[in-house]
Amino acid sequence: MMSAREATPGTTLDQEPLFEVAQLAHVELFTPKPDATLHFFKELLGMEESEREGQSVYLRAYEDFYHHSLKVTEAPKAGLGHVAWRTTSPQALQRRVAAIESRGLGVGWSEGDRGHGPAYRFATPGGHPMELLWEVDYYEAPPEMQSPLLNRPQKRPVRGVPVRRLDHINLMTDEVTPTREFMQEQLGFRVRENILFEGGKVEFATWLSVSPLVHEIAFMRDATGCRGRLHHVCYWYGIPQHLADAAEIFAENGIAIEAGPGKHGIAQALFMYVFEPGGNRIELFGDSGYLIFDPAWKPVTWQEESLKAGAVFYGGGLPAEFFTYGTPQVGGSL
C-alpha cells in the first residue's frame, strides 16, 4: 500500500504561519441618523441592545457571545469608527503590539470601552482605525432570555429576520497592496482570494482571514482615490432562505437593496447588500460559503477573464456604484 514517493517527512516551511489574531471582535459604525439606523438593526435584523453610553449604542446579534459586535455612534457622516480584533492569547496581544510599533503604525493603548478591556490602537497603511484586544466581557442573558441551547448566548429573537453573528468587514483604500502586506506581516492574516488586473500588476481587491472563513476582512481599491473608507460590514445568517426573508421585509419597509440575493463566485458568498438608513452598506451572508482548512492554501486569483463568475456566479449583477460608493460619501455618489 506504500507509494513510491520518498519517505522524508520534514521539509520545512521557510516561515511557519502566525496564529495570533483570533477573530473580528467588533466594528464601530458612524451614522448621522442614529434612530433610523438602530431601528434597522434592532427591528429588521433582530439585534439586541446591550448598553448606551453618550452618543453610542452597543448591539449584538443573538449568537454573538460578547457584550457587543457593533457600536453605533452618532456622527455627522456615515462611515467606519474602528475595527477591533481579538488575539489568540494575551501573549499574542503583546507580540502583535510590538510588531505594529516596529512598523510605526501604532497609536497607543486605550483603557478599553464598554464590553472590553485595554485595546491597542493603530491604523492600517490604508488609513483604517483598528484596535487589538484580549479582555472581553461576555454577554449574560437574563433568565427569561436564556435558551435551552447552552451554546447559544440567548434565545433567538422573535423580531425581524434576526442575524446570528458578525461575519466580516470590507474596506476601501487608494492602494490595496501596502495594507494587505501589513495585515499579513504584522497580524498574520492569510490571503485567500484576490482580484488582480493587468497580468497581476494591479491588486484591485484582496480577501484575508485568520480562520477557515474566506475572509474576516477584505480590501478593495477606492476608485475615488480616498483612503480609509468603509465598503460594508457583514452579518451572518447561515441559512440561505433567510436572505429571501430579509429581502421581503426590506422591500416592504423602505430599505434599499443594492444587489442580491445572489452568489458571488469570490468566497462563494451568498450575498445581499442593503443600505442602512444612515447610509452605510450592510451585507447579509446567507450560508457559510466554503471554508478553508488547507494550511498551505494558495490564493485564488480572479483576473479580467474570470471575474464575471467571480463577481456574480448567479443572481443578478452588481451596479456600477458598488465599486465607488463607500462611507463617508465623497462627491455626489448615490
Place this chain on the structure above:
Amino acid sequence: MMSAREATPGTTLDQEPLFEVAQLAHVELFTPKPDATLHFFKELLGMEESEREGQSVYLRAYEDFYHHSLKVTEAPKAGLGHVAWRTTSPQALQRRVAAIESRGLGVGWSEGDRGHGPAYRFATPGGHPMELLWEVDYYEAPPEMQSPLLNRPQKRPVRGVPVRRLDHINLMTDEVTPTREFMQEQLGFRVRENILFEGGKVEFATWLSVSPLVHEIAFMRDATGCRGRLHHVCYWYGIPQHLADAAEIFAENGIAIEAGPGKHGIAQALFMYVFEPGGNRIELFGDSGYLIFDPAWKPVTWQEESLKAGAVFYGGGLPAEFFTYGTPQVGGSL
C-alpha cells in the same frame, strides 16, 4: 469614553494554545460490501472516484481539495480503517510526532499512500488508528470538469444529492477521558462541548476541534465496553434543504435513515444519520451549525437535566441503538 477598568494589558495565559493540527484530512472505512458502499457514496452522495488500488477505492466530495477524503477498503467487517490529520506545517508535524512518541503511543512512519506523502501512525488511548501527515496531492480536474468557480476544485456533480466536503468523525471507546486528554495535550485539540453525568464524574462524550468548527472529532462512551469502534463519519452539505433532498432519495432507494433530519442542541448540528450498505453509520450535516472564534472558549457542558435539548433540539428523537451501535458490530445489535 474610556472605562474605569485598569489598563494593564498583558495578563498572560499559563499556556498558549497549540496550532499544530490543521484539519481532518481523510478517513478510511472498511466495508464488507464494497460495491454497494461505493454505489451509496458515488450515486447517492455524488462523490467522485479518484483512484483504485488493490482492495481500496479513493473518493472525494466535490469541494474536497485533495486527492481523497475517503478511502473505502474491502474488509470482512465494517469499521474504521484509520483517521488522518494534516498539520499546520511540516515543522508542526515533527513536533507532534515527538510529542506522541513521548507518550509511547506511536507506531511509526509509513511511506504514504495514494494521494499523500509520509504519514506518522499512532493509536489513541482508546484504540483508534490515526496518522499525521503534511504532504498531500491536490486534485486537478480535467478540463470538462473544471468550474468557473476558481475556488471549487471541480464542477458540482449532477448525480445524487452531492456532499461538499468531509466534516468530522465520531468514535466510540470504553473510557473517553484518556483519549480526550491525549487529543488535547499531544495534538492541541480544544474541548468545545461535552456530556458529563453524575455531577461531572462520568465523561460520556466530548466534542473537540482545532478550528472554529465545533468538532472535527468526537468521542463517546461505548456502552458495550469495546475500544476503537466507529460511531460515524460525517459529510457536509452546508444547505439545510439538502438534508431533505437526501432523505427523499434515501427513503426511495433502500437506505435506512436512523434519525433526522433534525437539529442537535449539541453543536447546533442539523443532522441526519443513515447506514451505508456496508453497515457504517454516516452523518450528513445540513448547515454549518455555529462556529467558535472565541480563543478562550469554555466547554459547554450538557448534563442529565439539559441533555434532552442537547440530544435533539427539534426533529424527532434518537433511537436507543444510537448509543450502542458502532462498527465493527458486536453481539447482535441492529
Place this chain on the structure above:
Amino acid sequence: MMSAREATPGTTLDQEPLFEVAQLAHVELFTPKPDATLHFFKELLGMEESEREGQSVYLRAYEDFYHHSLKVTEAPKAGLGHVAWRTTSPQALQRRVAAIESRGLGVGWSEGDRGHGPAYRFATPGGHPMELLWEVDYYEAPPEMQSPLLNRPQKRPVRGVPVRRLDHINLMTDEVTPTREFMQEQLGFRVRENILFEGGKVEFATWLSVSPLVHEIAFMRDATGCRGRLHHVCYWYGIPQHLADAAEIFAENGIAIEAGPGKHGIAQALFMYVFEPGGNRIELFGDSGYLIFDPAWKPVTWQEESLKAGAVFYGGGLPAEFFTYGTPQVGGSL
C-alpha cells in the same frame, strides 16, 4: 402522428363533478386560555388581530384576504367552534343549502358574524358544526401596512415566524364513512387519499378537497369513540425552512412540538404539529405538497403495508397520542 386509437371523443361521465364549494373560509377554535392562545398566534405565528367582540378575537394570517380566518373564542374547554366554507357563487350556496336540507342535517341561517354575511349552519353526520356562506368582508390594510405587492393584503409582519394563510382542518369522529359521503355528495368534495384497513373494510382516515390542494379537510377515526372532535387546524408557510425557524422559537418559548418537522407520505405534507397553549393541536405546513389537477383523480389508498411511508416519509415518527388526542380532551389523555 395520429394514433390508432378510435377518435370518439365524448364518452360521458355518469355524473359530472360539482364545483360549488370554493374554499375553507375560516375556523373557530375554543380555548380555556385565551391570552396565551392569542400570544401564540400573534407573537409566534405573526398573525394579525382584526377585531374583538364579546369573548371572541378574530385573527388572520398576513396573506389571508378576508376579515379573518381564525376566530378564537374563550370557552371552558379547547375544541372546535365551527368550520366555515365559502361557495363558488351565491347560486351555489342556495343549491348546497337545499342539498343539505334534503339530508336533514341543516340547522338554519345565521345573520352572519363579524366579517361575513348570512351563513347556513349544519352539522356533519360525524357531529362537526359547519356553515356555508357567500358574502365576506375583505381586509383593507391601513396605509402603513400596505405592501408594494398588490396581491398581498398587507406587509409581511416582522414578528415571530409569520404564517401565510389558513390551509386545512382535520376532524375526528367515530365513523369516517358517513361523514365522508356527506362531504362528497352534498358539498362536492373529492376524495384524494385515504387509509383503509382490513382490505378496505375499515375506513380509518380520508383526505378531501374541492381544489388542487390534497385536502382542505380530513377526517380520521376517533379511537375514543367520540364524535365531533378536532384533531388539528393547519396554517401554511409554503417555505420549508420556516418550519425549522418556527421549531426553534417553539423550542425556546415553551411550545410543545408533538412531531416534526418531517414529511408525511400522505399528501406529501411537510408537517410540524404543536399544541397551542389552550390545548388545541396546530399544524404548520412547510411547502405546498403536491397539487392535484387531474379531473379524474383516483384516491390514493394507504393500507397496513404501505402506511409506514404514508405516515412519515422522513423526519421522526408520530407518537401514539397523535391518534387519540383531540379537543375537547376526553379521559386523561396528554
Place this chain on the structure above:
Amino acid sequence: MMSAREATPGTTLDQEPLFEVAQLAHVELFTPKPDATLHFFKELLGMEESEREGQSVYLRAYEDFYHHSLKVTEAPKAGLGHVAWRTTSPQALQRRVAAIESRGLGVGWSEGDRGHGPAYRFATPGGHPMELLWEVDYYEAPPEMQSPLLNRPQKRPVRGVPVRRLDHINLMTDEVTPTREFMQEQLGFRVRENILFEGGKVEFATWLSVSPLVHEIAFMRDATGCRGRLHHVCYWYGIPQHLADAAEIFAENGIAIEAGPGKHGIAQALFMYVFEPGGNRIELFGDSGYLIFDPAWKPVTWQEESLKAGAVFYGGGLPAEFFTYGTPQVGGSL
C-alpha cells in the same frame, strides 16, 4: 353575535363561473438542436423520456402523472408546437368544442397522439395552436422506479436538479385583449393579474388560470408585432433552494441564465429564466407563489407606477430582451 347586516342570502351573480378546463396537460416545443435540448431536460432538469416517435421525444417531470407533459420536436426553428388542455369531464370537452366552433376558431379533431386520445385543435385569436382533450394515458412506473410514496408516479430521479411538474406557459402576441377574452369566454379562464398601461387603455400582459394557481397561462404584448410566439414554458420545483441548485449547475454547464433567481411581485413567483440549447426560454418556478381560492377574485392590476415591484420584488432586474425575445426568433435578437 349576529351582525347588523341583512340576512338575505342569495344575491345571484349575473353569470356563474365555468369549470370546464381542468389543467394544462402538455406543451410541444420545437427545437433545431434536439440532442442538446434533450440533454438539458433530461440530464439537468432530471426529466424522464417516455417514448420516441418520428422527430419527437415525449418527456415528463417525475411528478407528472400522464404519459408526457412535454413533447420535443425537431424543427428548423425554436418555438411553440402546441398547447394542450384537459377538460374537467368529457361532457365539458364537448361543450367547449361547441363554444370554440361558434367563434369560428376551431381547426378540427385529431385522432390523438402518443399518450392521449382525440384532441380538438384550435388557435387563439393571437395565433397560438392549442388543443382540448379528455382521454389521457397515465404513466406507470416499472417496479424499480416505483416510489413508496403512492401519490408519486415514480421515484425522484438522482440526476440533475429534477423538476416536479409542468406549471404554466407564457405566450406573446400583437394584441393581448382578444386572446384574453377568448380564453375567458370560450374556455372559462379567470384573469388573476394584469399589466395595464396608460390608465388601462393598453393591456400589456395578463395572467389567467382555471385553478388556484395564479396562472396556467399568460399572454404578453409582442413588441415586434408578431403573433403566436412563445415567451416561455415553466416547470415547477416547489422548493426555493432548488432554484439556487439549478443555477449552480446551469452556470457550470453552459446554460445561459437570463434572469433570477429572484421574485416577481406579479404572481409572487420565485423565478429563474434560462435558455435551453434550442433557444426556447424556460422558466423554473421555485415555490408555489400564492394561491387564489377566492371565487370572486378581482384582477390585480399593475400600472406604470407599481410595476417595478411587480416585475422584480427582489433579486436583480429583467434585461430588456425579456420583453422582446421570443421563439421563433425574429430579426437578430439575442
